[in-house]
Amino acid sequence: MTGRFFRLRTLRQLATLVGWVVVWALSPVHADESNRSESLILDLLITNAQIFDGRDALAGGPYQVHIQGQKIIAITATDSPVDAKQHIDAEGRWLIPGLIDAHVHPSIPLGFLALRDADPNYIAYRSAVTAEQMLRRGFTTVRDMGGPSFGLKRAIDEGLILGPRIFPSGAMVSQTSGHGDFRSPGAGDASGRDVMEQRGYGAIADGGSAVLAAVRSQLRQGASQIKVAAGGGLSSSYDPLDSVQYRADELRAAVQAAEDFGTYVAVHAYTPTAIRRSIEAGVKSIEHAHLIDEPTIKLMAERGVFLSPQAYLFSGAAFPLTGKAQGIAAGLDQMMRWAKQYDLPVAFGTDVFGSPRIYGLQANEFSIRLRWFSALEVLRQATSGNARLLALSGMRHPYREGKLGVIEPGAWADVLLLDDNPLDDITLLENAEQHIPLIIKNGEIIKNTLK
Ligand SMILES: [Zn+2]
Missing domain, CATH: 2.30.40.10 (Urease, subunit C, domain 1)
Incomplete structure (x- = not known):
């Protein structure tokens, strides 16, 4: 140093x-x-x-x-x-x-319960270590799909610490009872901002104008793209996997706020209904999508919407597949086969977060994709393909000089x-x-x- x-x-x-x-x-x-x-x-x-x-x-x-x-x-x-x-x-x-991870969370280095109680400075130190380890795995650029990574990005860009280039989304924008609602079950009438929202992990917004404000608040802090939760998720408490989140007008509000700032929206979504509604609203990148059906994946291909799936995390090797994870894993193989068949733009992303052990699995995503793609295709996904996805940030692309x-x-x-x-x-x-x-x-x- x-x-x-x-x-x-x-x-x-x-x-x-x-x-x-x-x-x-x-x-x-x-x-x-x-x-x-x-x-x-x-x-x-x-x-x-x-x-x-x-x-x-x-x-x-x-x-x-x-x-x-x-x-x-x-x-x-x-x-x-x-x-x-x-x-x-x-x-x-x-x-x-250098490799690019299109879906990762360097600023969520602890599980959600531990995160809630930990000192923010401790979390920041862990994030810094996490970022350096990502870089030492060969990931020179990452798209942060949710979490307070603005300061981490700045410290890396200023040369204070080592880490990848970061495309920050800021807080995941979520409806009440959505994938980004981290409030504890005992949080009364759920009207207040809890510590997870105050620290920028989730931004809860209901109704078009609240969604506009939540999106603009991330852009104000320097988000290079926006992450919205459009359907049920694995690591959240209140939302069944089949739940559809946000009405069409709320999704359109998010897209308009992002596009007016020259960038785009990526959504967390698994089901055909959530994915279709997002695409119709103008969303450019679907995160996960494991429960998609054939007509919806064809629609993605027609519109050139990026598919950003994770294979290793749901292979059964990373953690036991029970409950929601089992449902997600069940759709993986069929989705990947359709993605190949319809020649979708497929991003390379891992979704690792929460512990050193899970972060350590980041590079395991490479060989598991050989089940569906050639090594050449996987390498393109993790380099020039992901760069095409990052280019959707337009004038908000933090590294557009090269x-x-x-x-x-x-x-x-x-x-x-x-x-x-x-x-x-x-x-x-x-x-x-x-x-x-x-x-x-x-x-x-x-x-x-x-x-
Ligand atoms: Zn994620």
Whole structure:
């Protein structure tokens, strides 16, 4: 950590010297390369690498990838002359874009009961550790689908702590008795805001104008997209899985507030009725969806709505499948087969939250998807495919100055080096400690065990 802080301090002094301090302070990632002194810019040539560029394995090779500052600036044949200050010989290993998890909760590091009683600072420390561990698994970007992650994102972007780029949703917007109503069963007439709402886990709103206010409140804090609960859920107390949440006019209000801010709504929904109502209201991303039927999945395909499912969590290996979880798991296989058949845009997301053990299962989502998709398709989902989903944030995309999920000139320097070809063995991604010797995020070397 000493080196990181030293670098920040040096940068700050330099910025003052050249009179750029205002620009620097206002810059969202505050490390605009124009402000960096020549000697501080990462100027790295990775040589002898095979490349999966987020879309395909590049033919030929090996290649060399030139990283300067926070961006990839060139990909050339190995041995073509390039002037760079640092070199890393990949020795034939595979370079891939940093992974993206499209549905995760870094700011819910405890179970809901423990969360309610814990000191907020303790929760924040746990979230920071969680974020660094995600990054060390190779996830350089995550879409936070609910939870107070604005401060976590800021601390990471400012370089105070290590973690992935975060697309925050803020509090999940929910009706009374919906999936985001965390109030205890004994909460009387349920009219007050409880601690879970005060701290930004859920925002309870009923009726169009209340929904508008709840959505705008998340946007005000910097949400890059909005999460709404449109149907029953697993981890909530009052809502049967088959319950439909929010009327059409309430969903339309949420979508309009988001779209007026240049972004979109993602909904938590499992059943065809909840999913269909959401799509008709203009929702762009359906989270989970495990109980969908064939006509509704066809509608999603027609409208180009993203399906954001989780397989590993409901495989029976993560936790015992009883009660609601059993119902959700029952629909998984059929949904995935339809998703493949109708060529839906499928996001790669894990929904991990609540404990170190569950977070530790994040990368297990890769190989289980081989039941329905090829390794190439799964890798695309977790890189360029998810980047397409993140692009729906439009002008609220926090990292829109560069491309995510691809290796090409102009993309953010978010890359991983794998011991071997992930298209042949996707399980390499499930053991980062052993098989991912190099992790670079935003032009910063997070891990390098090659030296
Ligand atoms: Zn979730």
